[in-house]
Amino acid sequence: MAEKSRILFHLDMNSFFASVEQAYNPELKGKPVAVAGNPKERKGIIITCSYEARAYGVYTTMPVWEAKRKCPSLLLIQPTFERYRIASQAMFAILREYTNLVEPVSIDEGYVDVSDIVTGSDAVTLAETIQKRILRELDLPCSIGIAPNKFLAKMASRMKKPMGITILRRRDVPHVLWPLEVGEMHGVGDKTAEKLKEAGILKIRDLAKMTENQAIETLGKHGEKLWKRAHGMDARPVDPDSVFERKSVGNSMTLSYDETSKKELMKHIEKLSKKVASRLKEKGYVGYTVHVQIRYYDWQNRSKSRSFKEPIYRLEDIERYAKKLFSELWNGEPVRLVGVTVQQLKEPGEITEQLTFDSYQQVAKEEPVRALIQDLQKKFGETSIRKGVRLSKNEGSTSSFSKDFLNDHKRKED
Template sequence: MQTSRIIFHIDINAFYAACELINDPSLKGKPIVVAHNDVLRKSIILSPSYEARAYGIKTTMLVRDAYNLCDKIIVVEPKMDLYQKHSELFFSFLEKITTQIEAGSIDEAFLDVTEVAKKSDPIRLAQFIQSTLYNKYQLPTSLGIAPNKFLAKMASNMKKPLGITILRKREIDKLLWPLEINKMYGVGKKTNLKLRNIGINTIGELANYSNLNLLEKTIGPTFSKTLIAWANGVADDIVDPTKYDEISSISNSHTFDHDQIDTLFIKKSLKSLTNTVSNRLIKRDLKAKTIGITLRDSNFHTISRSQSLNNPINEALEIYEIIEELFDEHYEENTLIRLVGVFTNRLSDANKVEDFQQLSIFDNLTEAEKENKIKNILSNVQTRFGDDIIKKGYYEYKGEKEKK
């Protein structure tokens, strides 16, 4: 019987702001925001210090709106080279703890310390990591300890800054379920509104939601199953040190000739990229358990956001369902977009994973069987008449989605 994993999620608190304080100690104790300091103050805040957050200033807020909350804020121009330097120090230190590290972003990481914990108490190990990063590298962090990545991520968010939280599956009804639904990882502003509109206000209400048909119509079948599993503490999201290696991912991106603000046009480009990525996966007999989107704005600020799944996919329709959700969650209205990208990773052999697809109590077995029969029919037709005779994907016709 496989023993439970011990997963750490380590997040640097207010990372960009923390780097600026290291770079200029005179800023300590002052309300600073990291953002481009343009004359019209229309730039988006990348990171506010905790002193600024005390005034209600948040990440992605416009600088001019932040000034309305606190006229004493200090706007600091972003220094990506500085942040990269401290990120490298952060990961170099973690590599001394274990090689089982998966980068979540420039300032966060998942560690599988199952083997390390056989020789060292997990809580003492977490305290050592946190104190060393703070005292030696001046990087304040919060740590979550749990049996999977989702719960570890949720745990690290429970105590900030400089917190350490343990979240066990047997405790989710007391520690996780009472939280508002917008506090759940993977639930952004728009998904939050959709869920509240169907009566889901807490993570516990999602975990025990009975009207699966309504939920799937509201946020999509793939996303629904993943969120319900997570809300119940279930995730097979292993720490993958190769997650962002080129060989273990398939992606595609497009740079616009001119900056774009038309969301319909941007989504049309994302659909095209999704089709390309899907075709590459299918041709290589691969499926992906992580689907992601990349957005770069006119100021060359780039974000990448992804969604992990319990069951791998490679169909364009399923992939785009997640891509569109990610775009709606993370695109800031009226932001000029320079580049968009679609990426997939945590790849596996499609022929093998098909036989071991996890059908939970939430799945409609009849629908799953129908889908499998359809795939078999398509496969037989393509074998007889060629791969190009039928293609599944997103097509644009008079502004509407059509599945062919």
């Protein structure tokens, strides 16, 4: 079945954090600027950098010491997340002036379905208008990809930076996308790229020339999706409500040095479990899966999960299961990073499974609040009030910042 003809934009802010800092302090414009963690610690890496810095070979995730070696004049700035949050809100507010079909996917990028407001010939004019408005009103550059689906729009927005506008049609796929390395394809991570290369799939062309069944045999269900995208197919709609999806709450910690002491590692697990439990309580969620991640000194990643029939939300439960999973997972080698996540989230009101007496007591305490919320929603509408929404929030962890910024869009809808 042919896809419904659509016109989608993928808007990608250029060097977002660095650009916000340059907009805030014009003296930084035209200079090599990098937003980075603490240079004195192992986690001192480049979060993002200006295009002037990139000209010296500086790139995201590069250690600060190496970036300074490549660019001695590099100006290092500690991240100021509230500025980035405000800039992101303003950018998405501009997009919503044109249509409600706006889907934020991260703090600095989102999809816009403009099918109902422009024809094909007017799409570039609208993209130019939006791009110029964001530059004029926010002093921030962006690139926009124009395509009939999300995948092609995403690929298109990457092609001209900064301040690019690129059209990518399905008929362009063979001569524009197929010559690219398979690792450059949106949706192909390092592990998938390695697996494809082991199978002799080096270019997107090679993936496209496989049969769909061969792709599935090589990569499982993910192979079907990637095979379709290699042919320029993607039926996903732009979904403004996806901002409300709940998947997981987690925290990770890059250690200051490679740790080999189990006692010390367990202390880190305790700290992370406490943060996760606190965020679950703040958001009003419970979960059904505890997930632990380990990154070893050689950057090898390992993870392990355990799912439960009863809801998980109490600190002692999260900590106990996280420690057990870590002990089962750790092979004794030096650890660079540890992470704890609670997945399969639900609000207590959504729980249908049999509860234990203790968990029932906790959920029951919240019943009057949920009843009040439901009454207000019936009277004033479902978006009039939501559990867990704050008027202001002070983010204490940079690791959760990009996930939690979506709460701003919840408040916008409210």
